[in-house]
Amino acid sequence: MTINLVNDPTELAQRAAEWITERIEQTLATRPRFTIALSGGSTPKALHLLLAQPPLRDRIDWARVHVFWGDERYVPLTDERNNARMAYDTLLDKVPIPADNIHVMRTDLQPDASMEEYAQILHRYFDGHEQTFDLVLLGMGDDGHTLSLFPGTEVVSEDVAWTKAFFLQQQDMFRLTLTAPVVNQAATVAFLVAGDNKADALHGVLKGDYQPYKYPSQRIKPITGELIWFIDEAAAKRL
Numbered sequence: 001m002t003i004n005l006v007n008d009p010t011e012l013a014q015r016a017a018e019w020i021t022e023r024i025e026q027t028l029a030t031r032p033r034f035t036i037a038l039s040g041g042s043t044p045k046a047l048h049l050l051l052a053q054p055p056l057r058d059r060i061d062w063a064r065v066h067v068f069w070g071d072e073r074y075v076p077l078t079d080e081r082n083n084a085r086m087a088y089d090t091l092l093d094k095v096p097i098p099a100d101n102i103h104v105m106r107t108d109l110q111p112d113a114s115m116e117e118y119a120q121i122l123h124r125y126f127d128g129h130e131q132t133f134d135l136v137l138l139g140m141g142d143d144g145h146t147l148s149l150f151p152g153t154e155v156v157s158e159d160v161a162w163t164k165a166f167f168l169q170q171q172d173m174f175r176l177t178l179t180a181p182v183v184n185q186a187a188t189v190a191f192l193v194a195g196d197n198k199a200d201a202l203h204g205v206l207k208g209d210y211q212p213y214k215y216p217s218q219r220i221k222p223i224t225g226e227l228i229w230f231i232d233e234a235a236a237k238r239l
């Protein structure tokens with residue numbers, strides 16, 4: 001595991017954007033495609049905006065980048081809470097990526113049907129490969145959740161299916177999510193965590209006993225891949 005400590009959210013976005021661009025360039029030097037799963041929430045917005053503008057935008061061969069999501073709020077694509085909506089607005093509508101390379105978690109299907117379809121797409125991409133995604137970007141909530149693996153929810157312990165849909169009582173909303181097994185088979189997983197509201201949860205995740213129902217982010221442990229954390233000073237204050 002590698003921890004990159006940065007001063008603030010601005011530096012976090014810059015360091016992560018530069019690092020992702022290098023990773024895409026390196027991978028595409030020897031492989032035909034780069035597969036990335038994006039996260040939602042507020043933290044990735046600044047990162048997306050940097051990837052969407054020169055000089056980074058022009059270093060990336062977008063035609064060979066394939067985009068997925070780690071999780072989704074089950075609201076229409078037009079709703080500003082939709083994770084894919086945010087990614088279109090801050091990144092995907094601003095770069096020359098073919099529409100066929102973008103795989104949203106659909107919210108115009110029933111939740112279970114949407115996740116069954118998503119699992120089929122993922123299996124078509126990754127079956128027969130040693131690893132799944134080249135890169136999974138993750139955030140972490142102040143309750144220690146990542147993806148849509150929330151504390152105390154059954155989906156935290158899923159260890160077979162690659163995708164799940166479930167009703168999240170506390171938000172009165174369905175959630176669509178990748179699960180730990182598919183993320184833990186990725187080549188690289190990177191958490192981006194900023195803000196002092198995350199400090200207690202981050203301390204529990206990184207320094208506490210293994211309690212995944214309390215701190216679902218602890219479920220993320222790449223089997224053969226790398227785990228990288230980008231953390232700002234405020235989030236790291238209890239480490």
Ligand SMILES: O=C1O[C@H](COP(=O)(O)O)[C@@H](O)[C@H](O)[C@H]1O
Pocket residue numbers: 039040041042043044070071072073083138139140141142146147148
């Ligand atoms: O609800 C979600 O929250 C987490 C964390 O978001 P942040 O706003 O604290 O950065 C995010 O990683 C996840 O994709 C999203 O659905």
